[in-house]
Amino acid sequence: MTTNFAFPPHSIVGLPIVGSSAQFPVRRIYCVGRNYAAHAREMGFDPDREPPFFFCKPNDDASVVPVSAGATVALPFPSLTENYHHEIELVVAIGKGGSNIPVEDAPAHVFGYGVGLDMTRRDLQIRMREQGRPWEIGKAFDYSAPVGPISPASMTGNLSRGSITLEVDGAVRQTSDLTHLIWSVAETIANLSTLFALRPGDLIFTGTPEGVGAVKPGQTLTGRIDGLETLRVKLV
Numbered sequence: 001m002t003t004n005f006a007f008p009p010h011s012i013v014g015l016p017i018v019g020s021s022a023q024f025p026v027r028r029i030y031c032v033g034r035n036y037a038a039h040a041r042e043m044g045f046d047p048d049r050e051p052p053f054f055f056c057k058p059n060d061d062a063s064v065v066p067v068s069a070g071a072t073v074a075l076p077f078p079s080l081t082e083n084y085h086h087e088i089e090l091v092v093a094i095g096k097g098g099s100n101i102p103v104e105d106a107p108a109h110v111f112g113y114g115v116g117l118d119m120t121r122r123d124l125q126i127r128m129r130e131q132g133r134p135w136e137i138g139k140a141f142d143y144s145a146p147v148g149p150i151s152p153a154s155m156t157g158n159l160s161r162g163s164i165t166l167e168v169d170g171a172v173r174q175t176s177d178l179t180h181l182i183w184s185v186a187e188t189i190a191n192l193s194t195l196f197a198l199r200p201g202d203l204i205f206t207g208t209p210e211g212v213g214a215v216k217p218g219q220t221l222t223g224r225i226d227g228l229e230t231l232r233v234k235l236v
């Protein structure tokens with residue numbers, strides 16, 4: 001029986017899957033904070049002293065922006081920020097759920113990988129952080145999560161190395177390698193699954209390397225990770 005909603009519910013966001021006509025249905029969006037040592041330092045923290053920590057972004061069709069292969073998608077500039085930052089990240093797409101997943105079992109829970117941008121109103125995030133308040137207004141706003149196509153792990157293997165870069169209007173702003181992740185993909189899945197029961201459709205943004213910075217309307221952001229589809233958005 002079809003549920004009789006009072007008004008049409010929002011639709012589930014689908015991400016393109018490389019080599020398939022099916023789409024990846026997005027459930028929750030988990031994000032890891034400060035998962036590259038050089039980025040932790042640029043944000044004023046000691047990377048050696050912190051276990052992984054997590055925050056979330058909304059999963060609705062106003063927040064997640066699917067970006068197809070070869071496309072340049074318009075990304076609306078958010079309100080109330082003077083310091084809007086790019087954060088290029090490896091996104092892990094979960095295909096099999098679970099709780100308390102051992103590190104050695106974690107790869108079997110991965111559906112695939114994509115390139116994402118954890119767009120951030122840095123001024124609002126830092127203001128909230130200094131007041132000991134939640135980060136949502138800095139991290140969980142509309143159009144804050146552009147994500148490219150998901151490449152199945154059956155095609156890519158387990159990603160643990162490879163360059164990760166972000167260009168703004170063709171100039172490289174962020175460049176690192178997945179080997180510099182403090183918490184690997186498998187360790188992140190294992191840790192996160194002690195806090196939340198993971199389910200198919202969940203996305204994990206694994207953190208950004210150093211070089212985050214401000215962008216302006218009119219600029220084009222290009223994110224690349226070895227072996228994955230390029231992500232490109234233009235700020236409007």
Ligand code: MN
Nearest residue numbers: 087118207208
């Ligand atoms: Mn981030």
